[in-house]
Amino acid sequence: MSKTAESVWNNCLAFIEDNITSQAFKTWFEPIKAVKLTDNALSIQVPSKFFYEWLEEHYVKILKVALTKELGSTAKLVYIIRMENTYGNKQPFTEKIPSANRSNLQSQEIDVPVKNKSPELKNPFVIPGIRNVKIESQLNPNYNFESFLEGESNRLARSAGLAVANKPGGTSFNPLLIFGGVGLGKTHLGHAIGVDIKDKYPEKTVLYISAEKFTQQYIESVKKNNRNDFIHFYQIIDVLIVDDIQLLSGKAGTQDVFFHIFNHLHQNGKQVILTSDKAPVDMIDIEQRLLSRFKWGLSAELNHPDYDTRVAIIKNKLYRDGVEMPDDIIEFLANNIKTNIRELEGAIISLIAHSSFNKKEITIELARKIVDNYVKHTKREVSIDYIQKVVSDYFQMDVDTLQSKTRKRHIVQARQLAMFFAKKFTKASLASIGSQIGQRDHATVLHACKTVDNLSSTDKQFRKYVEDLSKKLTL
Known part of the structure; x- marks a missing residue:
């Protein structure tokens, strides 16, 4: 029976599926289509340059073994990059690229005009001109669970965060939406979950990004006509943490692209963590289809810390900074700064700095002066x-x-x-x-x-x- 492109590729897929994780197979091989088989050269269609680059960086060896089994040592592999008109591109764009020499598969040069003979990796976090497929998490290791103290105000959110960190994508808390006012620890908790996951599952790709930066990257991708690459980049993330998701309000294009990314991640068992200064029900100018997805998992609120938690936060901060402070001053600070954790820590830093620079002992009088000035000059946010x-x-x-x-x-x-x-x-x-x-x-x-x-x-x-x-x- 004569071989066809489909039969060869199906046999390759059967071999590949047995040798990689089901998740990787779903993400990187199911979207590929066999196009044609000519003179031992199999042409396969992939959806973007980023997709092609990722295959060549991570799966070139298994591709070589699979194709050689089917077509022998003279096997050739040609990638056809076709950006489908899925996300609003005016025209599909096609390039034909021989497999890289490092694959040791014989490459077949096809003389087709190409905009860019050397496809770049479209990682929005990579400095242009530097080829690097490693995705840095953008996490702050100082924001961890150890420094995120538990209290009545944050118990649900912290417990849910720990559950997600223990089993990312495997709990009903997907997405996990952490919401609350300014300075209550939303960003800290988001980072803490990511840091814990990286520690427990070093092989997972974790990425923290603010909604503002995500929007900037999306706009840049549209300008450079590589929107599909932008989408594929985010679809390979195992744990995506988006801070201040409410900032997508009113940005229809960014919401649309995030909707597609969210769906792909959720359907493939990847974990999504979001933070917001308001609950989903209070988010204005966010599309309903997106809001409904935010409600699929758990929405956990961070409230103002109670007195005991404020005392614990102060003591923890002093311990980490190696500073001793009398209990009556700690109690004074906890009693007088009640709005948020950021103000509390800011007042502690100011108090320590004044004491150190002016070579004065930390007293109630000094604490009162600092608190009066600090609280008075702290701009109160009104909703x-x-x-x-x-x-x-x-x-x-x-x-x-x-x-x-x-x-x-x-x-x-x-x-x-x-x-x-x-x-x-x-x-x-x-x-x-x-x-x-x-x-x-x-x-x-x-x-x-x-x-x-x-x-x-x-x-x-x-x-x-x-x-x-x-x-x-x-x-």
């Missing part, structure tokens, strides 16, 4: 939800009434004040503010801000509303 609650309470109504469609004057004014303060105290866009305050558009928010400015200068009672609310929101 749109918080503003709506403060305004609603002030006018003795509930938030639903504030957001309603009613045109009653006192409710309209309350709504306009909420929009005014949201613009003043948050970095949210007008569209985002309107969306969160009763599903209004940006023009309504702009009109509300102008109305508040005008009434403040002409209506004495209204000016008092603005002053009272300003005080409440800046306490």
Whole structure:
């Protein structure tokens, strides 16, 4: 029976499948298509240059053995790179590339015009011009579980993180979404999970990235017309940790590409860990299909640390820095800095620095001075939800009434004040503010801000509303 490209490649696949992990086979060999067999040269189609590069770096030996078994020692392998029109590319792009000489398979040169004769690895973390397939994790080893102290405020999130670290991709916590306010340890916990996984499973590819950097890399890939390579790069990650996922809000293209990457990782048993400053239900301008996937696993909240946890954090920080501090000062710090861990650690560092540079003993007086200055100069972040609650309470109504469609004057004014303060105290866009305050558009928010400015200068009672609310929101 004469051999065909399909029969040869199917026999090769059967051999390869028996000799590598099922996960690797699914990721790297199932997408390949046999194209043609000519004079002992098998042409196979792969979806991107990155895919081709990865095969040549990691599976060239097994490819050589499999093909030689089928076609003998004169076997030749030709890669056809075809970027399918899956992610919005205007035109599919095809190149034919002989297998690398290092494979010891005889290469067949095909004279086809090629944009780039030497395909580069499209790793967004590799400096251009340096060929390196190793993927650095971007993890901070100082952010580990040992330094992430457990308390009532973080027990669920920390326990879930440990479970994921013990069995990445093998628990029901996939994705694991860690959410909470500023400075409560979301980034620390994300890194800690990654660090623990790298320690337990050194063969796994772990990658930490901020949503902001992911977006920048995606935009760059679109500019350079290698979007498929960008997608394939992220699809090979075993554990993907994305910090501040809420920053994808309003970025339709980035959300679309992350949706495809997320689906691939999840379907293939890879672990996804996300952090956010808000719960999925409160994320605005994130596509519903993406939000629904965020809810597939576990959403674990980090709350403000209680007193005992704050004391433990201070003692742990002092121990790691090799500094001794009297218990009454530790208790003073824990009692007076309650908002978040970052402020607490910042105050400790300031206190130690003042004591060291000025050669003064650490006393309650010095601690009080530092805390007063530190807390006073720490900018308090105010959320749109918080503003709506403060305004609603002030006018003795509930938030639903504030957001309603009613045109009653006192409710309209309350709504306009909420929009005014949201613009003043948050970095949210007008569209985002309107969306969160009763599903209004940006023009309504702009009109509300102008109305508040005008009434403040002409209506004495209204000016008092603005002053009272300003005080409440800046306490």
